[in-house]
Amino acid sequence: MTRSSVLLVLLQVSSLHLLALATPTCSLEGDLVQEAHRLLRDLGGLFPIHCLPYRANISFPDSAFPTAKANHVQCRRALWVVYESLQGAEQVFEDHELPVGGGGASWDHEKLSRFRHLQHRLLDKGSCLSRDHSGVLSSYFSNVTTVLQQQGSAACGWTSLRRDLLWVLESALDQQPTCFTWRHAH
Ligand SMILES: *[C@@H]1O[C@H](CO)[C@@H](O)[C@H](O)[C@H]1NC(C)=O
Ligand SMILES: *[C@@H]1O[C@H](CO)[C@@H](O)[C@H](O)[C@H]1NC(C)=O
Numbered sequence: 001m002t003r004s005s006v007l008l009v010l011l012q013v014s015s016l017h018l019l020a021l022a023t024p025t026c027s028l029e030g031d032l033v034q035e036a037h038r039l040l041r042d043l044g045g046l047f048p049i050h051c052l053p054y055r056a057n058i059s060f061p062d063s064a065f066p067t068a069k070a071n072h073v074q075c076r077r078a079l080w081v082v083y084e085s086l087q088g089a090e091q092v093f094e095d096h097e098l099p100v101g102g103g104g105a106s107w108d109h110e111k112l113s114r115f116r117h118l119q120h121r122l123l124d125k126g127s128c129l130s131r132d133h134s135g136v137l138s139s140y141f142s143n144v145t146t147v148l149q150q151q152g153s154a155a156c157g158w159t160s161l162r163r164d165l166l167w168v169l170e171s172a173l174d175q176q177p178t179c180f181t182w183r184h185a186h
Helices: 003-022 030-041 049-055 072-095 109-125 138-149 151-175
Strands: none
Touching: 030 109, 030 151, 049 151, 072 109, 072 138, 072 151, 138 151
16 A cells, blocks of 8 residues: 555545544433443332332422334433433432431442442533423422422432432333443444
């Protein structure tokens, strides 16, 4: 190969690369979501029975999540629900302390911090998913906040949030796996 043809090949390769960079797929990495789900599940502690009545206060709007088979629109919607749920939870983590004693206090700190790290990575990479659908989840998160702010119910607020986040991640992974990008064929 002559020097100029090497250069030409290099130019072609780099322009293909630029093209790929210019048209990023707006998605989330399934592997990271799966790992986040696993960590959240393994934080420890079952859902306490005494928190069941708070289902009336904190009920995730299941209908926000698409049930139909994945097409482009359903995928955007499913990924958006995952993204917004992680984003809403991030706000809760930033604004409130995990209560000491009961509820969140028995969570495995190392797993929680690994989960939080993945949460940040997913939010960072998925910011293209953020769109204004305000209202769909805002009543949910404002109810979570109300329960968290009261001393007697703070722990139930955290465990309810964890239960719902698990549900969101699990539903998205189980029902719409093709919406995510995967490192290996899935
Ligand atoms: C928020 O709380 C109100 C009053 O407790 C309740 O009627 C409503 O269903 C709750 N909404 C969500 C999304 O949890
Ligand atoms: C939960 O909802 C009930 C009924 O709407 C209400 O009386 C109660 O104050 C709420 N609890 C909290 C912690 O928000």
